[in-house]
Amino acid sequence: MSPSSLAGHHAKKRFGQNFLHDPGVIRRIISLIRPLPGQAIIEIGPGQGALTEALVAAAGSITAIELDQDLLPLLRGRFAPSELHLIAADVLTVDFAALANAFSSPLRIVGNLPYNISTPLLFHLLPIADRVADQTFMLQKEVVDRMVAAPGSKVYGRLSVMLQAHYRMEKLLQVPAGAFVPAPKVDSAIVGMWPLAKALRPSGDPQIFARLVTQAFSARRKMLRNTLAPYEGQIDLHAAGLLPTQRPEEVSVAQYLALADQLARCSYS
Numbered sequence: 634m635s636p637s638s639l640a641g642h643h644a645k646k647r648f649g650q651n652f653l654h655d656p657g658v659i660r661r662i663i664s665l666i667r668p669l670p671g672q673a674i675i676e677i678g679p680g681q682g683a684l685t686e687a688l689v690a691a692a693g694s695i696t697a698i699e700l701d702q703d704l705l706p707l708l709r710g711r712f713a714p715s716e717l718h719l720i721a722a723d724v725l726t727v728d729f730a731a732l733a734n735a736f737s738s739p740l741r742i743v744g745n746l747p748y749n750i751s752t753p754l755l756f757h758l759l760p761i762a763d764r765v766a767d768q769t770f771m772l773q774k775e776v777v778d779r780m781v782a783a784p785g786s787k788v789y790g791r792l793s794v795m796l797q798a799h800y801r802m803e804k805l806l807q808v809p810a811g812a813f814v815p816a817p818k819v820d821s822a823i824v825g826m827w828p829l830a831k832a833l834r835p836s837g838d839p840q841i842f843a844r845l846v847t848q849a850f851s852a853r854r855k856m857l858r859n860t861l862a863p864y865e866g867q868i869d870l871h872a873a874g875l876l877p878t879q880r881p882e883e884v885s886v887a888q889y890l891a892l893a894d895q896l897a898r899c900s901y902s
Contacts, residue, residue, distance in 0.1 A: 653683050653745055653771070658808055660687070662823065665805055666743060666769050668692040673736035677724050677744030677754070677770075680704065682711050684745065689716045696732075698724045725753055729761045739766035745821075746772050752792060755780075762799045762834065768826040769805075777804050777822040789882045791850040795843065797886045799834050800826040835890060837897035845893050849881040856880060861892075867899045868892050 668691040679685040679697040688695050696718040751772045781802050782789035808821040835842040858877035873891040
């Protein structure tokens with residue numbers, strides 16, 4: 634039976650479903666994650682269970698979050714309740730802080746993320762970075778490239794800054810379209826994400842940092858003196874080692890953090 638129609642189930646475009654089926658790629662992913670018994674492993678979007686099976690074989694038991702109601706009977710029939718705890722929900726509505734409270738160890742979050750929820754989900758997970766051991770995600774290659782981009786890169790932007798302020802990240806593996814059924818029109822890549830020590834992440838009100846970065850990249854080709862004009866009198870570009878004529882993609886994560894600290898001091902003074 635074709636993996637794309639396992640047990641009569643067909644991939645659904647509205648969920649952005651592309652099911653991983655390549656055994657070699659699955660083995661490589663497991664070698665990157667190195668799951669162990671007793672760890673709090675959370676899989677987002679188990680789909681038809683190809684990666685799930687390998688995770689369960691290594692860890693003994695995992696938790697998985699699945700939105701597609703048609704896949705739930707398939708997964709329940711394939712795995713025993715002691716092997717797979719299923720949460721039937723939209724992952725963007727899941728309270729990960731409450732989920733973390735249910736485990737005695739930091740979360741290890743993995744998943745093949747559909748393009749349409751990848752960025753919202755990455756931001757949804759930011760508030761629990763201190764409850765996470767690591768995150769290993771498969772996403773479209775261009776999204777991973779944006780996540781790990783360095784200042785000065787054409788793809789360095791809001792996503793790069795917001796995530797790099799919270800995680801050390803590394804592009805681990807590129808995955809060809811043929812590893813999936815149905816095959817997507819783009820290549821994918823696997824990214825590893827390890828939360829930074831809390832002292833290195835944005836201090837004070839995280840919303841101040843988020844608003845600053847969003848404002849800076851609202852017109853990425855304009856100079857900072859224009860994009861950050863709403864903060865005139867509240868921030869000192871020179872004190873952060875910046876020139877007013879620089880553009881948002883030339884500003885390092887550390888410099889954005891410094892500007893946010895200035896704003897925080899101004900807001901609470």
